[in-house]
Amino acid sequence: MHSMTAMRKKKKGSSISYAKYGYYFIAPFFITFILFQLIPLASTVYYSFFSYFRDGRKWIGPTFAGLANYQYLFSTDLPRYLGNTLILWLIGFIPQILISLLLAAWFTDYRLHLRGQAFFKTVIYMPNLIMASAFSMLFYTLFADSGPVNGVLRLVGLTQEGAPIRFFASILGTRGLIGLMNFLMWFGNTTILLMAAMMGVEASLFEAAEIDGCTPTQIFFKITLPLIRPLLIYVLITSMIGGLQMFDVPQILTRGSGDPMRSAMTMIMYLNSHMFSRNYGRAGAVSTVLFLICGILCVVVMRSLDTDRKEAKKK
Amino acid sequence: MTTQSVKPQGRGVSAGLHARRILAYAVLGVLCFLCLFFFYVLAVNATHNHYEILKGFNLLPGADFSKNLAATLADSSLPVLRGIVNSLLIASLSALLAIYFSALTAYGIYAYDFKLKNLAFTFIILIMSMPTQISALGFVRLIGRMGGTNRLWPLILPSIASPTVFYFMIQYMKSSLPMEIVEAARIDGCSEFGTFNRVVLPLLKPAMAVQAIFSFVASWNNYFTPALILDSKSNPTLPILIATLRSKDVASLDMGSVYMLIAVAILPVIVVYLLLSKFIVAGVTLGGVKG
Structure with missing residues (x-):
């Protein structure tokens, strides 16, 4: 640590003439970001206040419309699709966080001493790298009326010949499968993050608690959970942002319709449908609503990362 | 025991x-x-x-x-080969740009003291979790005006600004890039840019390898933006092909080649992952917060 502060001082003393290189080196990032993200974002928000769409072969607008797009969206489908997105996220996230906490606690419990941890971690993280659209297509074929899953169910006598379980005809089946896919894709990632946090907890705290006669359950709720709170918040918020972006899985699974009864239509699917029907005013308004929600969540993430940085500095 | x-x-x-x-x-x-x-x-x-x-x-x-x-590759209604080539090109070039420029940006903030340094860092952290989909409308229109519709570069160049890769790189530098090495290179008469390319980059190899894989996979799997930029019939990527496949009448499909196309999209990533899983799993935690 001492050498670090010494190094920092030295760096400060000799770096005045080098300052301009800092700007040179970060320039490509910021130019690219401004060009491909910031300007498009500004024009997206701008168009949300205009009536601007294609009617047949003719473009209508852009004519200024004030908040008409927002009024339309909030009085029609947007609240429902926001609700869908939240429900679909929760169906995956609740088991994800519970299982991940359980696994991370088990993996880091030195008395439990689980073997084969490298193998388990490798396997449970794997689905995170899978192409979501292809994974969804795979689930569609596997859970189809004549697919292998129904084949197994018939084989073991759970269903009758000619009466398969029609997963994609029921709201519960469709939402459940989307939740299952999201769970499978993310619980390994969350487990590994939580494990790292739990391993960062001072071992002497656990030992002291054990000597005082705490049960593993007490240790988990009274010591582990409060101490990994910053990471839990980070996981919760980043997962929520991920949930708001949910698109590939329900889009492919329901062929973009969100059926049955548009119960699986998410916000980004809604945005996508406006993009393809070329209603740019409404697409802009959906984007702006999402931007405002994500903006608030991003500030929370930044603060969780920033306190981490400040604490590191203090040390 | x-x-x-x-x-x-x-x-x-x-x-x-x-x-x-x-x-x-x-x-x-x-x-x-x-x-x-x-x-x-x-x-x-x-x-x-x-x-x-x-x-x-x-x-x-x-x-x-x-x-x-053979049936999957020969399907005249699905340009699978074109999709594979497009996906490979976009994903590998994106990954290269992402790791090089993220390392450059991270080094700029890590190694130099300048007025806007903290502001720049905080800003990148702020946008790190911002979904790119929200600016899709403006992006598609901008690319249209720049003549990039149905071209590959609009899906590659934006990777120069990859906040998550940046964050990983700067965390890695804090833990394992001593400034003494940089100062030694300066004394030896290396230019600042040369120091970065010849001295710093080689030291970042482990971090760059892990992030190259993550960037490649993220781009390989991306469906939303490519579907808005590329023509799905003549110039697709693999996720677009999957969507085209899904839009067809199932009864008319040869299930063997359906599974084969899904396998082509998924299994190469799994094979690479299994070969390198040790580094990848270790790399997951470096980008997050500590508890």
Whole structure:
């Protein structure tokens, strides 16, 4: 640590003439970001206040419309699709966080001493790298009326010949499968993050608690959970942002319709449908609503990362 | 060994520990089964023909791997080969740009003191979790005006600004890039840019390798933006092909080649992952917060 502060001082003393290189080196990032993200974002928000769409072969607008797009969206489908997105996220996230906490606690419990941890971690993280659209297509074929899953169910006598379980005809089946896919894709990632946090907890705290006669359950709720709170918040918020972006899985699974009864239509699917029907005013308004929600969540993430940085500095 | 190590509390605790261990292995077993089962069925079904698949559940591989692959590649309504080439090009070039420029940006903030340094850092952290979809409308219109519709570069160049890769790089530098090395290079007369390319970059190799894989996979899997920029019929990527496949009438499809196309999209990533999983799993935690 001492050498670090010494190094920092030295760096400060000799770096005045080098300052301009800092700007040179970060320039490509910021130019690219401004060009491909910031300007498009500004024009997206701008168009949300205009009536601007294609009617047949003719473009209508852009004519200024004030908040008409927002009024339309909030009085029609947007609240429902926001609700869908939240429900679909929760169906995956609740088991994800519970299982991940359980696994991370088990993996880091030195008395439990689980073997084969490298193998388990490798396997449970794997689905995170899978192409979501292809994974969804795979689930569609596997859970189809004549697919292998129904084949197994018939084989073991759970269903009758000619009466398969029609997963994609029921709201519960469709939402459940989307939740299952999201769970499978993310619980390994969350487990590994939580494990790292739990391993960062001072071992002497656990030992002291054990000597005082705490049960593993007490240790988990009274010591582990409060101490990994910053990471839990980070996981919760980043997962929520991920949930708001949910698109590939329900889009492919329901062929973009969100059926049955548009119960699986998410916000980004809604945005996508406006993009393809070329209603740019409404697409802009959906984007702006999402931007405002994500903006608030991003500030929370930044603060969780920033306190981490400040604490590191203090040390 | 376990009974001895828990001596103070006696037999009851050791039995409890034993039961907990069995429960842990059972739960892990079920989860691993869930993680592997679907991909196993995928790999197996990709080697069977249409009729064997429709008959029901196949447990063991069949003999039609090459037949299915040939049928998938030859399908005139799905330019699969073009999709594979596009996906490979976009993903590998994106990954290269992302790791090089993220390292450059991170080094700029790590190694130099300048007025806007903290502001720049905070800003990148702020946008790190911002979804790119929200600016899609403006992006598509901008690319249209720049003449980039149905071209690949709009899907590659934006990777120069990859906040998550940047964050990983700067965390890595803080933990393992001593400034003494940079100062030694300066004394030896290396230019600032030369120092970065010849001295710093080689030291970042482990971090760059991990991030190259993450960036490649993220781009390889991306569906939303490419679908808005590229023509799905003539110039697709693999996720767009999957969507095209899904939009067809299932009854008209040859299931062997359906599974084969899904396998082509998924299995290469799994193979690379299994080869490098040690580094990838270790890399997951470096980008997050500490507890």
